[in-house]
Amino acid sequence: MPTESSPAPPTLRQVGQVLDELYDPSWAADWDAVGLVCGDPDASIARVLFAVDPVGEVVEEAIAWSADLMVAHHPLFLRGVHGVAATTPKGTLVHRMLTRGIALHVCHTNADAAAPGVSDALAAALGLTELRPLDPRPDAPGLGTGRIGSLPRAERLDAFRDRVASALPPTAHGVRVAGDPDRSIATVAVCGGAGDSYLDLVRAVGVDAYVTADLRHHPASEAGQYPAAPALVDVAHWASEWPWLADAAGRLVRALAQRGTTVETRVSTTCTDPWTLHVPSAVPAAGHRDQEGNIH
Template identity: 40%
Template structure:
């Protein structure tokens, strides 16, 4: 049986807390890292009803999308709503973990899960996340010492490209230099021009590892004064992670696409609201799990035919449509984000096998409960 720390490490590897927005509050909220985890439940909201469901089922860990403590509190007494939830979980031996904006942007995250649930293909982020900054490190080394220097660069963290490591480029040529008085050359003599068969080695390295990589290069290089370049690389903007998703669907009308949305999402009192011409052709679709009106300006001039999100406001929606933007499909916040739960559940089951039992809560925690 894995420990809580083991399960948290898996979830954080898929949805790194460092990618969450600065205002967010994600990660482990309650629980001892060494505790055994045999049952994990997934839900959107950490309400008291969800907490009781988790405890009654015997969950050792409750994973939620929305943080319990997004804003500071001065008390967690059981007389407060948040305190009641926390006490119910801790008294029942159930830990709590929140994955919020870090799960929104990730591969197999909230927006991607929503897009796949609606049948979108050829997915790309609406707003790609910036890739971690990279350097290219170039050095010139005697050919006989090239393997040693390459190994040192790799050990320091260079040469990783996607799912590949030990990646480098080498081309050979002639290096020329004349040691001057005071030099202690590894090759050649003071005052005499030297010509050496050299290898030009190029590697990519995380900018955060720049100092370590350069130190490793200097330590492994046989020359007293090695020649090297450190070149900052531009972000190509091809990150698979980021805010929202854009994709394609089989050609349909706005009315037909809205019906597909309604059928794909769990039922809520909110339902599906649509703004636009029923007969408008729909092929390109953008989605954003949760409240996505902050993306309206970016989508206004795009080739998107419809935008699916939640919590759209009256004036913003009206002005957006007046300026010829995509049709709007407004769905319940809870329903849109619930589509992520089966996805993360499947990832955890695949990673842990039969060591962990999982469950997705189907309890609707959308605050709107009925229409008269």
């Protein structure tokens, strides 16, 4: 409860207005679904939980913390629906949130394009500086998907791999690398989330390494065939976007403070990466086993 000296909490409408200023819905891709998903705009908002995925485990975290609002990066609904009955997993989540008074707001590709946005947070976590968009928006300087930056000093790829692994939250996926471990890395492109659609652009800008998620076999294999191709560092999708949560929470609090109000925020630490186990191959990289188990 607010005291005489503390500001009254904002309404959901006021919080949504700030989020839309920070992450303009017009920046979202035309296929995306961003903004308010459920909740009463006139409801009072005291606690806001930030999370990558609006899934069951995170909803339970929000309930346990008595959150009034969840700000998620990934949409709950990307396709049109004709009902939200509690007969499907997503319908059940909507009912669970609404019966506990929890609203849901999504900032997805509009947060990817923002400055600072998702890729800025990933780049900062890796210690990159002198950032600029990888795929800039032609209508707005500074905005765009992905970032290009520089390390404080060049380092070997195997050391850069360790930098990435220590900067991001652990997952079963881990960090996969394609490239010569001795290669020198000084300039780096990053893209939070799935980024293999930018492989040609990354090669064209001439960076030493590219950090992103969801790299597929064929695009990664083909990219590595070009002369002077950048090293590829593939991380879990959830881990690549998680650093943005704290940045978004801080920006929301500061913007609300300028309006004379505030909220308490929390960043979800629940790992919602879908992969839960990883068993590395026991076969030495220099060979393979035949049907009799002999190494060649």
